[in-house]
Amino acid sequence: MKSLKIFFTAALAISTLFLTSCSDDDTEEETPAPAQLGAMKVEFEHVWGPGEDPFHLNENYTHSITNEELSFTTMRYYVSNIKLMKNDGTEFSAPDSYFIIDASDNGLHEVEIENVPAGDYVSISFLVGVDSLRNVSGAQEGALSASEGMFWSWNSGYIFVKAEGISAAAENNAFAYHIGGFAGENKAQREHYMDFDGALLEVAPNATPTVHLIVNPASFWNGMMSLGALSNMTMPGPMASMLANHFATGFRFDHIHN
Numbered sequence: 001m002k003s004l005k006i007f008f009t010a011a012l013a014i015s016t017l018f019l020t021s022c023s024d025d026d027t028e029e030e031t032p033a034p035a036q037l038g039a040m041k042v043e044f045e046h047v048w049g050p051g052e053d054p055f056h057l058n059e060n061y062t063h064s065i066t067n068e069e070l071s072f073t074t075m076r077y078y079v080s081n082i083k084l085m086k087n088d089g090t091e092f093s094a095p096d097s098y099f100i101i102d103a104s105d106n107g108l109h110e111v112e113i114e115n116v117p118a119g120d121y122v123s124i125s126f127l128v129g130v131d132s133l134r135n136v137s138g139a140q141e142g143a144l145s146a147s148e149g150m151f152w153s154w155n156s157g158y159i160f161v162k163a164e165g166i167s168a169a170a171e172n173n174a175f176a177y178h179i180g181g182f183a184g185e186n187k188a189q190r191e192h193y194m195d196f197d198g199a200l201l202e203v204a205p206n207a208t209p210t211v212h213l214i215v216n217p218a219s220f221w222n223g224m225m226s227l228g229a230l231s232n233m234t235m236p237g238p239m240a241s242m243l244a245n246h247f248a249t250g251f252r253f254d255h256i257h258n
Contacts, residue, residue: 036118038203041210042082042126045254046075046107049218055107063218066226070167070175075103075217076150077161077247078130078143082113084121084201092117098130098143100150103217112208121201124211128248129160129189135182156236157182160189161247163217170231177220179243181236188236188244194253202258210257219250 046055049064060071082097099111134144135157150159161179181188194213201209221227223246233239 036205037115038118038205039112039114039208040084040116040201040203041110041112041208042079042124043210043212043257044079044101044109044111044215045212046103046109046215046217048216052214052216055103055217057104061218063221063227065224066169066221066228068167068169068221068227070165070169070227072103072163072165072217074162074164076163077101077128078150078158079111079126079128080130080134081125081127083125084116084203085123085125086119087122090119092121097126098134100143100148101215103215110210116203118204121196121203123193123195124201124253125191125193127189127191128251129180129244130158130182131189132182132187134158152178152180152235156180161244163220167227167231169226169228171228172231175227175231176234177232177243178234179240179247181240186236186238186241188240190244190248192248192251194251196253196256199256200258201256207258212254212257214252214254216250217247219248220246222246222249 047053048055048061057072057075060069062069077100078098079101080098082094084092094113094116097113101109101111103109130144134140139146144158150162151157152159157180159178159180161177163177164175166174179188201211203209220243223242225242225246230239233243
């Protein structure tokens with residue numbers, strides 16, 4: 001009888017130990033591993049014309065279609081709402097991604113996105129301009145601060161693209177395109193989606209890859225509109241929307257630095 005009691009006591013101890021071990025294993029399996037995060041950059045290289053010559057402010061250029069000579073003193077625009085997509089359809093939307101791209105930096109401008117989930121991405125999308133909500137959200141900071149000189153008023157919103165310069169073909173020898181308008185049929189935001197042509201953007205905790213994009217300001221006049229015919233556009237409307245369409249054709253994906 002004593003032997004039988006010892007047997008049951010031992011069996012109960014083993015059973016309790018087994019159940020405790022299983023419970024611990026289950027707990028470990030249910031705890032998700034911390035997400036691996038990395039960073040990536042988007043590089044905007046500004047070029048000129050069909051030959052994609054280096055672009056710099058205050059240099060003289062001739063447009064290949066209109067044959068007009070001009071130079072830029074200002075070339076700035078907003079890029080916002082950056083998203084990255086994986087091949088399986090997974091999407092990462094960079095929070096509060098609002099940047100002013102300025103060609104004054106030797107024609108090259110770079111922005112960095114942090115806390116990107118690690119993985120291989122196959123495409124990128126972004127908005128040239130500022131979304132409607134931010135246009136009517138009152139005083140803001142950073143790139144959206146009114147002190148940046150890219151803002152009209154709370155009624156008209158942000159200037160999405162600001163291009164200024166000098167040209168003998170322009171009225172009073174100067175041109176100014178301030179392109180904006182966030183609502184209605186003449187809204188001037190333009191969304192870009194760019195596939196990486198089979199390349200992969202490899203985001204990892206120990207690497208910061210770069211998407212390299214080409215931007216060609218000559219695209220303003222590639223629609224056969226001459227600078228002499230339209231030298232100034234500084235308010236929302238049909239002509240601003242048309243210029244936004246022209247400028248949008250000047251963006252293309254070039255390559256990835258992993």
